[in-house]
Amino acid sequence: MSEWRYRDPSTGAVLVLNTQAVSDVFMEAGAPAVDRLAREGAAIARARVTPSAKKFIVNRPARRFPLESGQIKSSLSRKLSIPVALIVNNSRFASQQEVGSLSRVPTRPLGAAFDQLRRRRGVRGVVDAGDPIKAAAETVAAARPRKRRSRR
Numbered sequence: 001m002s003e004w005r006y007r008d009p010s011t012g013a014v015l016v017l018n019t020q021a022v023s024d025v026f027m028e029a030g031a032p033a034v035d036r037l038a039r040e041g042a043a044i045a046r047a048r049v050t051p052s053a054k055k056f057i058v059n060r061p062a063r064r065f066p067l068e069s070g071q072i073k074s075s076l077s078r079k080l081s082i083p084v085a086l087i088v089n090n091s092r093f094a095s096q097q098e099v100g101s102l103s104r105v106p107t108r109p110l111g112a113a114f115d116q117l118r119r120r121r122g123v124r125g126v127v128d129a130g131d132p133i134k135a136a137a138e139t140v141a142a143a144r145p146r147k148r149r150s151r152r
Contacts, residue, residue, distance in 0.1 A: 004076050019079035023064070031062040031083040038062075038085035041117050045087060045109035049097065056091035057109060087113060 006015045038059035046054045062083035068074075089110055091097065100106030117123055 002079055004079050006076075017076070019076070023079075023081040026080070026082045027062070027064060034062045034083045034085045035059075037117055037123065038087055041087045041113040044113040044116050045089065048107050048109040048112050053091055053093075053097070056094070057087070057089050060086040060088060 002018070002020045004017045004019050006017075007013070008015075038061070042057055042059040045057045049057065062085040064081040065084035066078065067080040067082050068077040087110060089097065094110075096104065097107045097109055098111055
């Protein structure tokens with residue numbers, strides 16, 4: 001049994017928590033909702049791309065993921081797991097779809113899906129793990145020439 005113990009310094013009382021059981025409850029309660037969001041997000045993203053690119057946008061069903069993150073660091077969060085689902089763009093040109101290029105306007109399929117899902121009531125923690133994509137977007141934006149205004 002994986003467990004987490006907390007001892008109250010003032011009273012000496014000990015709380016013992018079965019982290020495996022709690023993680024199982026999180027998975028059972030959260031996996032269907034997370035899967036539904038991933039399916040809806042993939043459908044939104046598919047609607048933004050050309051028909052030939054639709055097959056590359058898929059969703060992965062919820063899997064166990066450790067709860068600890070940059071914002072949550074504790075001995076308890078290290079032992080708990082929550083459901084996490086993915087929306088994936090497997091296209092070779094996925095980053096160009098998100099950030100554009102010098103010749104094409106970006107379609108932003110995943111960005112649009114994440115933004116639309118974030119706006120829904122009761123949805124928190126939809127994460128766009130696109131830091132490399134954001135860096136590429138800044139590079140492309142910096143490479144684009146600025147429009148000059150004619151002085152008349």
